[in-house]
Amino acid sequence: MARWSMVIDLEKCVACQGCSIACRFENNTPVVSQELALEERAMRWNDVFPMPHGEVGEFPNTKTHYMTRPCMHCENPPCIKVCPVQATYIDDEGLVRQNYARCIGCRFCTVACPYGVRYFNWYAPQFDPDLAQHLNPDRVEGKGVLEGPSVRPKGVVEKCTYCVHRLQKAHAQAEAEGREFRPDEYMPACVQTCTGKARFFGDLDDPNSTVSKLAKSKRAFRLLEDVGTQPKTIYLQEGE
Amino acid sequence: MNFPMDKPIFQFLYWFVNTAGNGGIAVGVLALLIVVFVFLGLRWVAAGSQSDEESYSYPTPALHEKH
């Protein structure tokens, strides 16, 4: 089966935050008030933030390096090991899934993730009246299952799903048309939107896919490689 | 490089710790065992009053030596 992975080329990223916004609209992530954002209650499945080392260079030739971070969808995820109710689990296509219908909100997974990709619904999500009319209707649901862009209740954990609803739709489409599923039919909203064409998505198990080739690049690195989580979100560092 | 998952015992253990619901069953079985053990034990203690013996408000080692 597939091993979905994302490659992000930091040389091409312009930190426009288009990925974060596309993700927010695709996945019905609510915007919080400014006070709540100052209380660190904002939810950013894909987060764009300046690198901790701060500005480089002398004024006026300073530069701030930015990082864009979705979920790593690790192959050895510390989060799924600790979930007491199997609300988060890894499926056979390598996606780390989150089931809102099962989550009890203990936040053990959130605490266990060394990357900080998980977010908790401290309050019930509130949408601006205009935005509330334009929520993404896609739902990933079933018996005891509620995942993806489905509007979350309060008290559950959520995170980037590599737009699993799009994968579901692509599979369903292929089946409806009676043909094979093609990997290039599935890409998350952030990859589709990226202004600088810095994001790539594909199957690591396919040696000919873009991500497989880019993963072998000399510039390729993964975050916190020494922790042993084997993240599948791969970065290409800036420079040649 | 797939050892230990090649071996059935490890496949079973993986299934055992990874299936939702097994945890509840384990805790339930444990609680049941303890409650049954305690219940039987207390019944055994209470049944000790059947015989026509003297009654004492407190024990001493001498009480057990005599019997």
Place this chain on the structure above:
Amino acid sequence: MMALKVATRDREVLIDPLFQAGRGFWLLVTFLLLVIGWGVAMYVRQVWSGLGVTAMDRPAYWGLYMVNFIFFIGISHAGTLISAILRVTGAEWRRPITRIAEAITAFALVVGTFQILFDIGRPDRLLYVFWYGRLQSPLLWDAFSVTAYFLGSLTYLYMPIIPDAALIRDNLPENAPGWRKLLYRMLALGWQGTPTQWLRLEKLIAIMAVLIIPVAVSVHTIISWILATTVQPGWHSTVFGPYFVIGAIFSGIAALFIAMTLARRAMHLESYITEKQYRNLGYIFITMAAVWFYFTYAENMTSAAGQLKEEWPVLASKLWGQYAATFWPMVLLMFIAFWVLVFPSFASRSWQRVPIFRPRFALSSAVTSALLLGVLTIPQTRPVLTSIDPVVSRQTLIVLTTIFGFLAGVTILPWLKEHLVEGTVIASACVVIGMWLERWNIIVPTMTHPRLIGNSAYAPSLTEWSLFGASLALFVLLFIIFFKLFPPVSIWEVVEGRVLDRAQEKVVVPMPESTRTPASAHAGFGDD
């Protein structure tokens, strides 16, 4: 069916007060219910709005509730140590305090488990932990061991109550209400006190005592593994299992000292709980303090030596950063506890002839030292003495603080030597607060100094403090209600102990045989 007899003095002190409730009792109950009621209101608000009403945020996803969870479950180790280990090792002095210890265990477990209820985002789905429980998760291991420990502790609390319930059943005062007569009759299980019954009961208690020791050790070890099995800086430590167990026993003994002193004062148990209990339990307490210091030093020293990139900020925040305000007071409190417990044995009563070795002087010295420490540590918005060189004045302040602190510590020693109970309570209060701070220092610095998110601060909200207060109130309420229903001291064990002591006093141990007299060549060893 013979009615079981109880000595008049025992009945007057241990049984009759169960049926008398003065104004003080009802006032205390009302106050506790008010505090609990306030906590319930705050909890309802939290369930209604969401956990956003707490101060937890990203990255501090766990906060005060988790600290209290570990703290209360830690306190629950008092019962096992006293009752089980001391019973198994045949320490006779444990007899008057076993019931108080076992009660602390049962109620601390209840209150500790409530903290989980406060913390989860979906309390309506709490039972999912069982319906969908996944055994790989440390939370499930925790559910498993806490279930075993709770059921075991309840049994262990109940079994020695059976003969006492029978004693009360047979010695009820006239004004006893009908429901209480029924209660004791049911709980006594038809106890007659026949030799067979005593044999069986004691055997069952002995088996439980042995079985519950590993269960208790597993409980706090598993709780430590909730933290240690993650990869977070400061938590992924191999020493957490033993460290938490020692800390739990340490805080449990401290809680037991406080509870038994309050019970002793309120229920006039001075003739049952004597200085012997304080002294002997005090030795174990001191040992636990030493081991705690050893583990704390080992933990922090290896972290400091390794200076791993992700661990260093956590340690630095505790040593001189934002959590120095909770770390160093913890160390100081534990040191004061150790001093108060150990050093009085170096003093002697005759020191009190010198006027400065009086509590008043020690107290004023301590207050001076605390004031100077405040001046040193609390940031001044305006410099207090601008004419004096700040470096010199700072050094002088440090020296003076130390001198006055040392003076306070030394001059109080004779008073402490004479007032063992008061001294132990002071040390226990320091330990209880210190151990709570230790739980804080384990959870919060790691949570606020993650690898990839900027450092943040966490200060608990009113909701969290309210639920903490309500939890403490619930613990005390359960305690005082329990000891209005059952005697605070295990009557049969204490009477048995009394008989054994009296018998031992009659035993005359002969002098050893001298090796010089010629006649002794045959006497002593052989039986010719």
